[in-house]
Amino acid sequence: MTTDFADGRMRLTILGGYLGSGKTTWLRHQLHVGSFGDVHVIVNEAAETGVDDVLLKSAKGLTLLAGGCSCCTGRQDLITALRTLCDQQSRDARDAPRLQRIVLETSGLADPAAILAAIQGDPVVVNHIVIDQTIVVVDALHGLAQLQTEPLGRRQIGAADRLIISKGDAVAATDLTLLRATLRALNPSAAQSAAILGAPQPLADLPEDAQAQPLPPLSDEDTRGAIFPTRITIDPEIDWSAFALWLSALLHARGNDLVRVKGVLPTPAGRLLLQTVRKVVQSPEILPVQANQTEDGTIVFLGRGFGPEDLQKSLRKFTRSRPSP
């Protein structure tokens, strides 16, 4: 992970997860084994005094943002901290070793989608920093109970690219399978892995027929119903401009109901990885050609307020009524 990224922008990983889920423990181990390489860590704590910064000494640089969650009250502090990093980067001599990666450990109360929106909305930061992935740590002991009652817990799962199940050694195998099936139902596009005190724990393949725990509707969810995943298939011949037009209109009209969109699309320039959280679209990335491309052309939508067939039908109508390029 020491190679320079072609566009010269720094890669930011957002590390989220509910209070006490094991974010710092996981990150501490990753820093110890060096899986992020030279990395600057930003730790956000909602409380006034920080503790985590003491635990994360092995990072190349560390910024502590205490006294305000960076998805809401502390948002300006986060943007200021990121701008400072961008500024340092620009002042460094051309041949000086450049910072490649930043990890932002959010507070347990943060909604990763709000942080994503804040970063993408800042004209300075967006020119220097690309959001690489959102990792969410889920506590195997308490994860299911949190998902039953906490809307925030469900939002965090929905925003993840990667889910890391912590404390998997503390629960029975059946409970772990139940949790994994529930997570898969909430966010089928996120890769699941497990770790004990940060060290990877092997996970068996989740059976296709594993049943998810039914989650009750929460009081602050409205009458539009529960969030459910929909898969739509994309014609390999699709006109990218027409698709982008459709998706941008959809996100504008229904962005608050579309928690997450993720998929790989065939475009003239190559395989394009597309992902959104609510109304925010991450910079699309061209992926290298791989042997296993079976998932190409499938896009997963996590959302509510529409029928299971509506998205595919809407896309078909939208692109059919337009002229071919």
Place this chain on the structure above:
Amino acid sequence: MCNACGNPAVPGHWTEAGAATPGDRLRARFHRAGLLDKVLRPYGLTAHDGGVVPGIQLSTLSGNQSILPDLTAVWAEAERLLGRPIDPLDPAFLNDD
């Protein structure tokens, strides 16, 4: 960034991904504006991108014009002008066969 007009403020809107060279980008802009115009006409709006002005020009049939940097801004302006968003999942659009 141009310090007079602020363009471009961000490294390309996501809908403009996939066009690498300046020629491709310009071609994609013309193509996109053509598609957008066809979508907007039934709503009484027109879109034009001549490649000169940095942005998409949205007009009402009465001649009211705005210049918008990207598609996200276009949909927001269309909602402002129409009083409701243009919704691809609108049952009226879905069931209009």
